[in-house]
Amino acid sequence: MTALPSSQTQSLTQTSQKPTKAKFPCLRCKKNVAKNSKSVKCNICQNWVHVECEGMPAEFYNLLANQEKYGMSGVYWNCAACQTSAAKITEMMGQYENRVKEVEDRMTAGEAEIKQMGKEVKKVVESLHDRDDKIDQKLQKAEKCIYEELKQRDTRRANAIMHGVAEIGGENPTGGERRDWDRKECLAILEALRMGLDDRDIKFTRRLGDKPHGPRPLCVGFYSDADRDRLLRRARDLDKTKFKEVSICADLTWKQRTEEADMAKEAARRNEKELTEEDKTKNLHWAAVGAKGQKRLVKTAARPQQEPRTRQSDWSGRDRNPPRNNRSPRRTNDQEEQRRGLRRARSENSQERVNSPPSKK
Ligand SMILES: [Zn+2]
Numbered sequence: 001m002t003a004l005p006s007s008q009t010q011s012l013t014q015t016s017q018k019p020t021k022a023k024f025p026c027l028r029c030k031k032n033v034a035k036n037s038k039s040v041k042c043n044i045c046q047n048w049v050h051v052e053c054e055g056m057p058a059e060f061y062n063l064l065a066n067q068e069k070y071g072m073s074g075v076y077w078n079c080a081a082c083q084t085s086a087a088k089i090t091e092m093m094g095q096y097e098n099r100v101k102e103v104e105d106r107m108t109a110g111e112a113e114i115k116q117m118g119k120e121v122k123k124v125v126e127s128l129h130d131r132d133d134k135i136d137q138k139l140q141k142a143e144k145c146i147y148e149e150l151k152q153r154d155t156r157r158a159n160a161i162m163h164g165v166a167e168i169g170g171e172n173p174t175g176g177e178r179r180d181w182d183r184k185e186c187l188a189i190l191e192a193l194r195m196g197l198d199d200r201d202i203k204f205t206r207r208l209g210d211k212p213h214g215p216r217p218l219c220v221g222f223y224s225d226a227d228r229d230r231l232l233r234r235a236r237d238l239d240k241t242k243f244k245e246v247s248i249c250a251d252l253t254w255k256q257r258t259e260e261a262d263m264a265k266e267a268a269r270r271n272e273k274e275l276t277e278e279d280k281t282k283n284l285h286w287a288a289v290g291a292k293g294q295k296r297l298v299k300t301a302a303r304p305q306q307e308p309r310t311r312q313s314d315w316s317g318r319d320r321n322p323p324r325n326n327r328s329p330r331r332t333n334d335q336e337e338q339r340r341g342l343r344r345a346r347s348e349n350s351q352e353r354v355n356s357p358p359s360k361k
Protein backbone atom coordinates (compact mmCIF):
# COMPACT_ATOMS: atom_id res chain seq x y z
CA MET A 1 0.00 0.00 0.00
CA THR A 2 1.82 3.00 -1.22
CA ALA A 3 1.29 6.22 0.59
CA LEU A 4 1.14 8.49 -2.43
CA PRO A 5 -0.06 7.27 -5.86
CA SER A 6 2.03 9.12 -8.48
CA SER A 7 -0.93 9.63 -10.86
CA GLN A 8 -2.68 11.59 -8.19
CA THR A 9 -2.22 15.30 -8.73
CA GLN A 10 -3.18 15.96 -5.17
CA SER A 11 -0.75 15.41 -2.34
CA LEU A 12 -1.56 13.40 0.80
CA THR A 13 -2.76 16.47 2.63
CA GLN A 14 -4.24 19.76 1.40
CA THR A 15 -4.74 23.02 3.12
CA SER A 16 -6.40 25.51 0.75
CA GLN A 17 -10.17 25.86 0.18
CA LYS A 18 -10.14 26.42 -3.57
CA PRO A 19 -13.55 25.12 -4.86
CA THR A 20 -13.53 22.41 -7.52
CA LYS A 21 -16.20 20.06 -8.93
CA ALA A 22 -16.75 16.77 -7.00
CA LYS A 23 -13.94 14.95 -8.72
CA PHE A 24 -12.73 13.70 -5.33
CA PRO A 25 -15.90 13.34 -3.17
CA CYS A 26 -15.35 13.32 0.57
CA LEU A 27 -16.01 9.89 2.03
CA ARG A 28 -18.11 11.53 4.70
CA CYS A 29 -19.92 14.57 3.26
CA LYS A 30 -19.71 13.53 -0.42
CA LYS A 31 -18.74 17.08 -1.39
CA ASN A 32 -15.68 17.58 -3.50
CA VAL A 33 -12.41 17.59 -1.66
CA ALA A 34 -10.69 20.61 -3.08
CA LYS A 35 -7.00 20.50 -3.82
CA ASN A 36 -6.19 22.97 -1.13
CA SER A 37 -8.73 21.75 1.44
CA LYS A 38 -7.47 20.21 4.70
CA SER A 39 -7.99 16.57 3.83
CA VAL A 40 -6.37 13.13 3.86
CA LYS A 41 -6.39 10.23 1.40
CA CYS A 42 -7.08 6.59 2.39
CA ASN A 43 -3.95 4.62 1.79
CA ILE A 44 -5.99 1.63 0.60
CA CYS A 45 -8.98 2.81 -1.45
CA GLN A 46 -7.31 6.12 -2.43
CA ASN A 47 -10.50 8.11 -1.56
CA TRP A 48 -10.38 11.48 0.20
CA VAL A 49 -12.03 12.81 3.30
CA HIS A 50 -12.12 16.19 4.92
CA VAL A 51 -10.12 16.17 8.14
CA GLU A 52 -13.01 17.96 9.77
CA CYS A 53 -15.62 15.45 8.48
CA GLU A 54 -13.50 12.61 9.71
CA GLY A 55 -12.92 14.28 13.07
CA MET A 56 -9.22 13.53 12.81
CA PRO A 57 -7.06 14.85 15.69
CA ALA A 58 -4.87 17.73 14.57
CA GLU A 59 -1.71 15.97 15.86
CA PHE A 60 -2.29 13.01 13.56
CA TYR A 61 -2.99 15.27 10.58
CA ASN A 62 0.20 17.18 11.28
CA LEU A 63 2.20 13.96 11.53
CA LEU A 64 0.95 12.88 8.09
CA ALA A 65 1.54 16.36 6.69
CA ASN A 66 5.10 16.51 8.02
CA GLN A 67 5.86 13.04 6.76
CA GLU A 68 4.71 14.13 3.32
CA LYS A 69 6.64 17.35 3.55
CA TYR A 70 9.95 15.69 4.40
CA GLY A 71 9.48 12.79 1.95
CA MET A 72 9.26 10.07 4.62
CA SER A 73 6.86 7.18 4.99
CA GLY A 74 5.65 4.81 7.70
CA VAL A 75 2.44 6.36 8.94
CA TYR A 76 -0.76 5.89 6.93
CA TRP A 77 -4.40 6.59 7.33
CA ASN A 78 -7.15 4.21 6.28
CA CYS A 79 -10.84 4.96 6.02
CA ALA A 80 -13.30 3.10 8.23
CA ALA A 81 -14.50 0.88 5.36
CA CYS A 82 -10.94 -0.09 4.44
CA GLN A 83 -10.06 -0.68 8.05
CA THR A 84 -12.95 -3.16 8.31
CA SER A 85 -11.96 -4.84 5.04
CA ALA A 86 -8.33 -4.86 6.09
CA ALA A 87 -9.29 -6.54 9.34
CA LYS A 88 -11.26 -9.12 7.38
CA ILE A 89 -8.43 -9.56 4.92
CA THR A 90 -5.95 -9.90 7.75
CA GLU A 91 -8.18 -12.49 9.34
CA MET A 92 -8.53 -14.36 6.05
CA MET A 93 -4.81 -14.10 5.46
CA GLY A 94 -4.31 -15.56 8.88
CA GLN A 95 -6.66 -18.40 8.00
CA TYR A 96 -4.90 -18.96 4.69
CA GLU A 97 -1.55 -18.90 6.39
CA ASN A 98 -2.82 -21.50 8.82
CA ARG A 99 -4.07 -23.65 6.01
CA VAL A 100 -0.87 -23.25 4.05
CA LYS A 101 1.03 -24.23 7.17
CA GLU A 102 -1.26 -27.21 7.65
CA VAL A 103 -0.66 -28.32 4.07
CA GLU A 104 3.05 -27.76 4.49
CA ASP A 105 3.02 -29.78 7.69
CA ARG A 106 1.14 -32.53 5.98
CA MET A 107 3.57 -32.48 3.10
CA THR A 108 6.47 -32.65 5.50
CA ALA A 109 4.80 -35.52 7.33
CA GLY A 110 4.01 -37.12 3.97
CA GLU A 111 7.61 -36.76 2.90
CA ALA A 112 8.76 -38.40 6.13
CA GLU A 113 6.18 -41.12 5.59
CA ILE A 114 7.27 -41.62 1.99
CA LYS A 115 10.88 -41.74 3.12
CA GLN A 116 9.95 -44.32 5.76
CA MET A 117 7.95 -46.29 3.23
CA GLY A 118 10.90 -46.16 0.88
CA LYS A 119 13.08 -47.65 3.58
CA GLU A 120 10.55 -50.38 4.26
CA VAL A 121 10.13 -51.14 0.57
CA LYS A 122 13.91 -51.41 0.32
CA LYS A 123 13.92 -53.80 3.26
CA VAL A 124 11.17 -55.93 1.70
CA VAL A 125 12.99 -56.00 -1.63
CA GLU A 126 16.20 -57.01 0.11
CA SER A 127 14.46 -59.75 2.06
CA LEU A 128 12.84 -60.96 -1.16
CA HIS A 129 16.23 -61.14 -2.81
CA ASP A 130 17.49 -62.96 0.22
CA ARG A 131 14.59 -65.39 0.04
CA ASP A 132 15.14 -65.82 -3.70
CA ASP A 133 18.73 -66.78 -2.99
CA LYS A 134 17.63 -69.24 -0.34
CA ILE A 135 15.00 -70.74 -2.64
CA ASP A 136 17.62 -71.03 -5.36
CA GLN A 137 19.92 -72.82 -2.96
CA LYS A 138 17.14 -75.14 -1.84
CA LEU A 139 16.17 -75.84 -5.44
CA GLN A 140 19.74 -76.61 -6.34
CA LYS A 141 19.99 -78.91 -3.35
CA ALA A 142 16.69 -80.60 -4.22
CA GLU A 143 17.80 -80.94 -7.83
CA LYS A 144 21.02 -82.54 -6.69
CA CYS A 145 19.11 -84.93 -4.37
CA ILE A 146 16.75 -85.93 -7.16
CA TYR A 147 19.63 -86.40 -9.55
CA GLU A 148 21.47 -88.52 -6.99
CA GLU A 149 18.36 -90.59 -6.34
CA LEU A 150 17.77 -91.19 -10.05
CA LYS A 151 21.41 -92.10 -10.52
CA GLN A 152 21.18 -94.52 -7.60
CA ARG A 153 18.02 -96.09 -8.99
CA ASP A 154 19.60 -96.41 -12.37
CA THR A 155 22.71 -97.99 -10.86
CA ARG A 156 20.57 -100.51 -8.97
CA ARG A 157 18.26 -101.24 -11.88
CA ALA A 158 20.24 -104.33 -12.89
CA ASN A 159 20.90 -105.54 -9.33
CA ALA A 160 19.12 -108.24 -7.36
CA ILE A 161 19.47 -108.99 -3.67
CA MET A 162 19.62 -112.65 -2.70
CA HIS A 163 18.83 -113.50 0.89
CA GLY A 164 19.64 -116.74 2.61
CA VAL A 165 22.57 -117.64 0.35
CA ALA A 166 25.11 -119.50 2.50
CA GLU A 167 28.49 -117.91 2.97
CA ILE A 168 31.80 -119.72 2.52
CA GLY A 169 32.86 -121.82 5.53
CA GLY A 170 36.32 -122.69 6.80
CA GLU A 171 39.04 -120.74 8.54
CA ASN A 172 39.80 -117.22 7.26
CA PRO A 173 39.04 -117.60 3.59
CA THR A 174 40.64 -114.95 1.38
CA GLY A 175 38.66 -112.27 -0.36
CA GLY A 176 39.17 -114.03 -3.68
CA GLU A 177 37.95 -117.33 -2.26
CA ARG A 178 34.84 -115.61 -0.88
CA ARG A 179 34.08 -113.97 -4.21
CA ASP A 180 34.53 -117.24 -6.10
CA TRP A 181 32.22 -119.01 -3.66
CA ASP A 182 29.53 -116.34 -3.89
CA ARG A 183 29.68 -116.34 -7.66
CA LYS A 184 29.40 -120.10 -7.77
CA GLU A 185 26.41 -120.08 -5.39
CA CYS A 186 24.79 -117.40 -7.48
CA LEU A 187 25.32 -119.36 -10.69
CA ALA A 188 23.88 -122.47 -9.03
CA ILE A 189 20.73 -120.52 -8.15
CA LEU A 190 20.43 -119.17 -11.69
CA GLU A 191 20.92 -122.68 -12.98
CA ALA A 192 18.24 -124.05 -10.65
CA LEU A 193 15.82 -121.44 -12.00
CA ARG A 194 16.83 -122.35 -15.58
CA MET A 195 17.73 -118.77 -16.34
CA GLY A 196 20.06 -119.74 -19.15
CA LEU A 197 22.71 -117.34 -17.85
CA ASP A 198 26.37 -117.95 -17.17
CA ASP A 199 29.33 -116.26 -15.52
CA ARG A 200 29.64 -113.72 -18.34
CA ASP A 201 26.17 -112.32 -17.58
CA ILE A 202 27.11 -111.46 -14.00
CA LYS A 203 28.81 -108.13 -13.54
CA PHE A 204 29.59 -108.56 -9.86
CA THR A 205 28.57 -110.20 -6.61
CA ARG A 206 28.98 -108.51 -3.30
CA ARG A 207 27.95 -109.24 0.29
CA LEU A 208 26.17 -106.42 2.06
CA GLY A 209 26.51 -105.23 5.63
CA ASP A 210 28.50 -106.55 8.57
CA LYS A 211 28.98 -110.15 9.52
CA PRO A 212 25.53 -111.14 10.78
CA HIS A 213 24.26 -114.18 12.57
CA GLY A 214 23.03 -115.68 9.34
CA PRO A 215 24.44 -115.23 5.86
CA ARG A 216 24.70 -111.62 4.73
CA PRO A 217 22.51 -110.53 1.79
CA LEU A 218 24.24 -111.09 -1.53
CA CYS A 219 23.96 -108.30 -4.06
CA VAL A 220 24.23 -109.57 -7.63
CA GLY A 221 24.73 -107.13 -10.48
CA PHE A 222 23.81 -108.16 -14.04
CA TYR A 223 24.89 -106.54 -17.25
CA SER A 224 21.31 -106.53 -18.46
CA ASP A 225 18.19 -105.09 -16.75
CA ALA A 226 16.12 -107.65 -18.62
CA ASP A 227 18.04 -110.56 -17.06
CA ARG A 228 17.53 -109.07 -13.62
CA ASP A 229 13.78 -108.58 -14.23
CA ARG A 230 13.44 -112.12 -15.52
CA LEU A 231 15.18 -113.40 -12.40
CA LEU A 232 12.78 -111.51 -10.13
CA ARG A 233 9.81 -112.98 -12.00
CA ARG A 234 11.16 -116.49 -11.70
CA ALA A 235 12.22 -116.16 -8.10
CA ARG A 236 8.93 -117.61 -6.86
CA ASP A 237 9.97 -120.92 -8.39
CA LEU A 238 12.79 -121.18 -5.84
CA ASP A 239 10.31 -123.13 -3.70
CA LYS A 240 10.51 -125.93 -6.24
CA THR A 241 14.31 -126.04 -6.09
CA LYS A 242 16.84 -126.97 -3.45
CA PHE A 243 17.19 -123.22 -2.65
CA LYS A 244 14.02 -123.07 -0.59
CA GLU A 245 15.74 -120.88 1.99
CA VAL A 246 16.70 -118.29 -0.62
CA SER A 247 14.57 -115.28 -1.50
CA ILE A 248 15.34 -112.68 -4.15
CA CYS A 249 14.22 -109.07 -4.42
CA ALA A 250 15.10 -105.89 -6.28
CA ASP A 251 17.87 -103.63 -5.06
CA LEU A 252 15.92 -100.54 -4.02
CA THR A 253 17.11 -97.21 -2.70
CA TRP A 254 16.14 -96.19 0.78
CA LYS A 255 13.72 -93.70 -0.75
CA GLN A 256 12.03 -96.37 -2.85
CA ARG A 257 11.65 -98.65 0.16
CA THR A 258 10.19 -95.82 2.20
CA GLU A 259 7.78 -94.90 -0.58
CA GLU A 260 6.56 -98.44 -0.90
CA ALA A 261 6.19 -98.86 2.83
CA ASP A 262 4.19 -95.63 2.89
CA MET A 263 2.08 -96.92 0.03
CA ALA A 264 1.15 -100.01 2.02
CA LYS A 265 0.25 -97.79 4.97
CA GLU A 266 -1.81 -95.57 2.71
CA ALA A 267 -3.66 -98.62 1.34
CA ALA A 268 -4.45 -99.73 4.89
CA ARG A 269 -5.65 -96.22 5.79
CA ARG A 270 -7.93 -96.01 2.76
CA ASN A 271 -9.33 -99.48 3.45
CA GLU A 272 -10.23 -98.39 6.92
CA LYS A 273 -11.59 -94.90 6.15
CA GLU A 274 -12.50 -94.52 2.50
CA LEU A 275 -14.24 -97.67 1.37
CA THR A 276 -17.89 -97.07 0.44
CA GLU A 277 -20.70 -99.52 1.04
CA GLU A 278 -20.66 -100.24 -2.68
CA ASP A 279 -16.94 -101.04 -2.54
CA LYS A 280 -17.59 -103.44 0.30
CA THR A 281 -20.47 -105.09 -1.53
CA LYS A 282 -18.23 -105.58 -4.54
CA ASN A 283 -15.44 -106.72 -2.25
CA LEU A 284 -13.19 -103.91 -3.53
CA HIS A 285 -10.20 -102.77 -1.51
CA TRP A 286 -7.05 -100.71 -1.86
CA ALA A 287 -3.73 -102.46 -2.33
CA ALA A 288 -0.16 -101.66 -3.26
CA VAL A 289 0.37 -103.93 -6.22
CA GLY A 290 3.28 -104.65 -8.54
CA ALA A 291 6.81 -105.88 -8.14
CA LYS A 292 9.10 -104.25 -5.62
CA GLY A 293 10.27 -100.92 -6.95
CA GLN A 294 7.24 -100.72 -9.24
CA LYS A 295 4.41 -100.78 -6.75
CA ARG A 296 1.34 -98.63 -7.24
CA LEU A 297 -1.89 -98.03 -5.34
CA VAL A 298 -5.01 -99.47 -6.95
CA LYS A 299 -8.51 -100.38 -5.93
CA THR A 300 -8.97 -104.02 -6.74
CA ALA A 301 -11.49 -106.80 -6.31
CA ALA A 302 -8.76 -109.40 -6.18
CA ARG A 303 -8.42 -111.30 -2.97
CA PRO A 304 -5.28 -110.51 -1.03
CA GLN A 305 -2.88 -112.85 -2.78
CA GLN A 306 -0.37 -115.17 -1.36
CA GLU A 307 2.59 -112.90 -1.63
CA PRO A 308 4.93 -114.09 -4.33
CA ARG A 309 8.36 -115.09 -3.34
CA THR A 310 10.06 -111.90 -4.48
CA ARG A 311 7.74 -109.84 -2.38
CA GLN A 312 7.42 -112.01 0.61
CA SER A 313 10.43 -110.62 2.33
CA ASP A 314 9.29 -107.08 2.27
CA TRP A 315 12.20 -106.03 4.40
CA SER A 316 14.70 -103.65 2.95
CA GLY A 317 16.99 -106.10 1.29
CA ARG A 318 19.83 -104.95 3.48
CA ASP A 319 18.60 -106.55 6.65
CA ARG A 320 20.90 -108.68 8.67
CA ASN A 321 18.33 -111.30 9.58
CA PRO A 322 16.18 -112.31 6.65
CA PRO A 323 13.15 -114.39 7.52
CA ARG A 324 14.21 -117.98 7.34
CA ASN A 325 10.81 -119.45 6.68
CA ASN A 326 9.16 -117.95 3.67
CA ARG A 327 5.97 -119.83 4.26
CA SER A 328 5.36 -118.46 7.69
CA PRO A 329 1.76 -117.40 8.30
CA ARG A 330 0.88 -113.90 7.19
CA ARG A 331 1.60 -111.33 9.78
CA THR A 332 -1.11 -109.18 11.25
CA ASN A 333 -1.03 -105.51 10.40
CA ASP A 334 0.31 -104.59 13.81
CA GLN A 335 3.18 -107.00 13.57
CA GLU A 336 3.84 -105.77 10.07
CA GLU A 337 4.01 -102.16 11.24
CA GLN A 338 6.33 -102.98 14.09
CA ARG A 339 8.56 -104.97 11.83
CA ARG A 340 8.78 -102.12 9.34
CA GLY A 341 9.45 -99.55 11.99
CA LEU A 342 12.26 -101.64 13.42
CA ARG A 343 13.70 -102.31 10.06
CA ARG A 344 13.63 -98.68 9.05
CA ALA A 345 15.39 -97.66 12.20
CA ARG A 346 18.07 -100.26 11.61
CA SER A 347 18.29 -99.42 7.96
CA GLU A 348 18.76 -95.74 8.74
CA ASN A 349 21.42 -96.50 11.29
CA SER A 350 23.44 -98.47 8.86
CA GLN A 351 22.53 -96.35 5.87
CA GLU A 352 26.02 -95.13 5.12
CA ARG A 353 27.59 -98.47 5.39
CA VAL A 354 25.22 -100.75 3.57
CA ASN A 355 23.30 -98.52 1.25
CA SER A 356 26.06 -97.23 -0.91
CA PRO A 357 25.85 -98.18 -4.56
CA PRO A 358 27.82 -101.27 -5.51
CA SER A 359 31.27 -100.41 -6.65
CA LYS A 360 32.49 -101.51 -10.03
CA LYS A 361 34.94 -104.32 -9.98
ZN1 LIG B 1 -16.42 16.26 3.96
Ligand SMILES: [Zn+2]
Pocket: 042, 043, 044, 045, 046, 047, 078, 079, 080, 081, 082, 083
Ligand atom coordinates in the same frame (compact mmCIF):
# COMPACT_ATOMS: atom_id res chain seq x y z
ZN1 LIG C 1 -10.48 3.75 2.19
